[in-house]
Amino acid sequence: MTVVFVLYFLLAIVLMVKLLLNGVRPTKTLAWLLAVFTIPIGGMLFYFILGRNKKKNKFYKLIETKDIKHYLEKVEDYYNRIDSKEEEIPAQLKDHIKLVKLITKSAKFLPSSGNELTPLKDGQVTFDAIFKAMESASQFIHIQYYIFEDGELAQRFLTILKQKVNEGVEVRFMYDDLGSRLLSNKYLKLLKDAGIEVFGFLPMRFGRLISSLNYRNHRKVVIVDGLVAFTGGINVSDKYIKGDANLGVWHDMHLQLKGPIVNSLQSVFAVD
Numbered sequence: 001m002t003v004v005f006v007l008y009f010l011l012a013i014v015l016m017v018k019l020l021l022n023g024v025r026p027t028k029t030l031a032w033l034l035a036v037f038t039i040p041i042g043g044m045l046f047y048f049i050l051g052r053n054k055k056k057n058k059f060y061k062l063i064e065t066k067d068i069k070h071y072l073e074k075v076e077d078y079y080n081r082i083d084s085k086e087e088e089i090p091a092q093l094k095d096h097i098k099l100v101k102l103i104t105k106s107a108k109f110l111p112s113s114g115n116e117l118t119p120l121k122d123g124q125v126t127f128d129a130i131f132k133a134m135e136s137a138s139q140f141i142h143i144q145y146y147i148f149e150d151g152e153l154a155q156r157f158l159t160i161l162k163q164k165v166n167e168g169v170e171v172r173f174m175y176d177d178l179g180s181r182l183l184s185n186k187y188l189k190l191l192k193d194a195g196i197e198v199f200g201f202l203p204m205r206f207g208r209l210i211s212s213l214n215y216r217n218h219r220k221v222v223i224v225d226g227l228v229a230f231t232g233g234i235n236v237s238d239k240y241i242k243g244d245a246n247l248g249v250w251h252d253m254h255l256q257l258k259g260p261i262v263n264s265l266q267s268v269f270a271v272d
Contacts, residue, residue: 071267072108079104109268115259120232123240126254127153133224133256134160140170142223142269146179146216147235150187154236158187162194171196174272176217177203179235201272220254221269229262231255 082089082101090113093100103109120126134141134157141164148154161171173191175183177200191198201217222230232254234240243249257265 065270068267068271075104075108075110078110108271109264112260112264115257115261118256120230120234120254120256122251122253123234126230126232126234127156127241129256130222130230131156131160133228133230134164134222137164137169137224138167139225140172140223141225142172142174142221142266144174144217144219144221144269144272145236146176146218146220147237148175148180149182149235149237150184151238153238153241154183154187157236158190158194161191161196165195172199173197174199174201174217174269176201178216179218217272219268219272221265223262223266223269226262226266227258229257229265231257231265 079101082097082104089097090111092113093111100111104111118129120129141161143157161173165171173196175198180200181204188198202215220231220233220235233252234254239247239250240252
């Protein structure tokens with residue numbers, strides 16, 4: 001017992017030094033130190049799951065294509081010049097400059113105007129709109145979901161996507177490997193056999209589960225031909241149209257987007 005205590009204390013000291021040297025915010029450093037030294041085992045476990053900066057520690061590396069690099073440089077240039085008198089700021093943004101800067105810096109998302117946004121309430125309305133847009137695709141369909149589960153909705157996706165591939169449409173399908181852990185290998189194989197590019201975001205592998213647990217991709221995105229896009233809170237699960245046996249009717253919201261904002265969402269998909 002004494003040996004375990006000594007080892008824990010030594011590891012806590014190492015973490016303390018690491019936190020102090022990494023230059024994180026004092027409040028954040030203090031919070032983690034309190035957790036490590038006051039919650040035996042649990043505090044340290046929480047730190048390893050939630051506290052580490054995976055990007056700084058090269059947990060993943062962004063592979064920049066020429067187009068992605070150009071886009072990110074464009075975003076950085078916009079951010080650096082937004083306070084300049086030479087920068088022409090649209091009237092509707094002038095009262096929200098701080099918010100614009102926050103979104104631009106953190107999300108790499110440029111503000112745009114001339115967009116058409118249609119709120120979609122609940123699953124039935126949302127998927128009716130998504131399937132209609134997908135059926136009209138002539139060039140490409142890009143799909144990305146945190147939760148994608150087997151069921152009626154998944155089968156409808158499969159039917160439409162197979163048809164569009166046969167028509168010469170390029171389809172790329174991305175899912176989060178943790179959120180979509182219930183998605184069957186059989187379904188994924190059917191997608192691949194149909195000629196669809198399938199990608200699992202941060203695959204769940206032994207020894208990597210804890211380190212990647214807090215680095216999941218919760219986006220829900222569908223982009224069709226670069227003309228119309230969908231994003232919001234609704235995942236692909238039959239509970240969004242049938243309800244949940246324990247929780248009842250499942251309410252959520254989604255957005256249908258048209259205009260320049262579609263290209264911005266396309267850049268997010270490309271980076272992912």
